[in-house]
Amino acid sequence: MTMNAANKSSRDGAASLARRGFSSLVILIIVIAITGCSQSDDGKKSAPAEKAEAEAKFGITLDAATQARLGLKIESPVARQWSPEIKGFGRVLVPATLAAAVADLESARATAEVSRNEYARQKTLAAQNNASIRTLEIAKADATRDELAAKTAVAKFKLDWGAALLESSDREQTISSILNGNENLVQLDLPAGEMVSSPPISARILALGNENNFVSGKLIGALDGVNPQTQSQSFLFLTPPKSLAVGAAVTGFLKTSGDSINGVVVSASAILRHEGVGWVYVQTETNQFVRTEIPLDRPTADGWFVSNNLSATNKIVVVGAQAVLSAELSGGGFNTGERD
Numbered sequence: 164m165t166m167n168a169a170n171k172s173s174r175d176g177a178a179s180l181a182r183r184g185f186s187s188l189v190i191l192i193i194v195i196a197i198t199g200c201s202q203s204d205d206g207k208k209s210a211p212a213e214k215a216e217a218e219a220k221f222g223i224t225l226d227a228a229t230q231a232r233l234g235l236k237i238e239s240p241v242a243r244q245w246s247p248e249i250k251g252f253g254r255v256l257v258p259a260t261l262a263a264a265v266a267d268l269e270s271a272r273a274t275a276e277v278s279r280n281e282y283a284r285q286k287t288l289a290a291q292n293n294a295s296i297r298t299l300e301i302a303k304a305d306a307t308r309d310e311l312a313a314k315t316a317v318a319k320f321k322l323d324w325g326a327a328l329l330e331s332s333d334r335e336q337t338i339s340s341i342l343n344g345n346e347n348l349v350q351l352d353l354p355a356g357e358m359v360s361s362p363p364i365s366a367r368i369l370a371l372g373n374e375n376n377f378v379s380g381k382l383i384g385a386l387d388g389v390n391p392q393t394q395s396q397s398f399l400f401l402t403p404p405k406s407l408a409v410g411a412a413v414t415g416f417l418k419t420s421g422d423s424i425n426g427v428v429v430s431a432s433a434i435l436r437h438e439g440v441g442w443v444y445v446q447t448e449t450n451q452f453v454r455t456e457i458p459l460d461r462p463t464a465d466g467w468f469v470s471n472n473l474s475a476t477n478k479i480v481v482v483g484a485q486a487v488l489s490a491e492l493s494g495g496g497f498n499t500g501e502r503d
Contacts, residue, residue: 221454222444223491230450233490236482237446240427242475245461245468247421248367249359252414253351253397255407258342264320265338268329271316275309282306325399327384337383337401347402349380351415352395359396363417366400369462371412377464378406380415416462426470428463433481435488443473444480444487452480452487 225233285302288294320329328334340346349368353359366380380400389396398417407413434457435442441459444452461468473479480487 221442221491222447222452223487224450225452225487225490226450229490233483233486235480235487237478238430238481239475239478240429240433240469240473243426243428243463243468244423245426245470246423247419248416248461249353249357249363249419250414250460251351251353251366251398251417252412253349254413255402255409255411256348256350257409258344258348261324261338261348262342264323265342268316268320271309271313275306275313278302278306278309321387323386325384325386328399331383341401345404347404347407347409348383349400349402349407349413349415350386350397351380351400351413351417352390352393352397353417355394357396358389359417359419361420363398363419365418366398367416367418368400368402368407368413369415370407371414377462378402424470426468427473427475427477428466428468429457429473429479430466430481433479433484434459434467435484437488441467442488444484445473446478446480454488454491 225235282299282302282305285294285299289296289299317329328337331337337346341348351366351368362382362385365382367377368380369377380402383399383401386397386399400415429443433443435444435454436459441457442454443457445455447453455472457467457469457472459467461470
């Protein structure tokens with residue numbers, strides 16, 4: 164009995180050890196599996212992050228010989244201040260349309276004046292018993308009708324062409340200058356829903372597709388109310404003769420009051436258009452060039468004004484930027500001269 168009990172106890176101990184060993188093995192396997200999954204997940208998560216970070220920095224390394232071969236010229240952008248502006252769109256108005264509006268207005272005014280004079284004459288004759296009451300009433304009705312027609316013509320002219328063009332002291336001279344082709348008349352509309360409390364000071368106007376050839380616009384005044392179709396506020400400007408084609412669509416930058424913005428002007432030759440946005444190459448080290456995105460919403464006569472991402476201390480590629488982009492997109496073949 165004692166021997167059997169000992170053997171049984173030994174077998175039970177071995178079984179217990181085996182069970183504990185198996186449990187430990189299972190736990191170890193689970194731990195390894197969890198650790199492996201965690202590492203795998205971390206790898207999956209970190210890989211896109213590292214890739215995204217790498218893709219966020221566009222640029223290329225070009226040695227001195229390659230820079231010389233590509234003819235690169237590097238300069239710092241010019242520091243400048245930018246007066247607040249609102250971008251608007253419009254067109255160069257056709258003088259014949261203005262001529263027709265002026266003719267309608269003057270015709271209505273002249274007719275009203277004739278009717279008033281006739282009514283006054285008939286009143287004088289009636290007072291002398293030289294005109295019938297019927298004749299006097301007809302003259303009065305004509306005068307009233309034509310006066311209302313003249314007021315309607317004035318209101319329509321103000322709505323279409325603005326009160327300033329109608330009421331200014333030099334109205335006749337301005338209209339004559341436009342009709343004779345000595346000045347262009349340009350209408351600029353602000354973006355829908357955008358309003359200014361005071362008229363713009365002036366405007367820089369350019370034809371669509373001609374980004375840097377600006378024409379100065381002299382403010383005549385604002386059109387009454389807002390355009391019922393576009394819900395935009397509109398202004399009229401005068402530009403030098405033949406500076407813009409009659410009927411042409413234009414873009415205008417209307418100068419408004421407010422604090423100036425500090426920034427730099429990047430020359431047009433330094434700017435690249437790639438994937439729908441603007442870029443410049445900034446030289447960060449002797450042989451290192453980083454492609455930096457810039458907004459193209461503030462054109463100037465000699466380039467583009469930029470208030471973010473660049474400063475006057477940066478050095479940018481002003482000649483050969485397109486070649487640098489080709490080098491970057493080619494994967495660096497330019498460094499060896501293989502893609503020159």
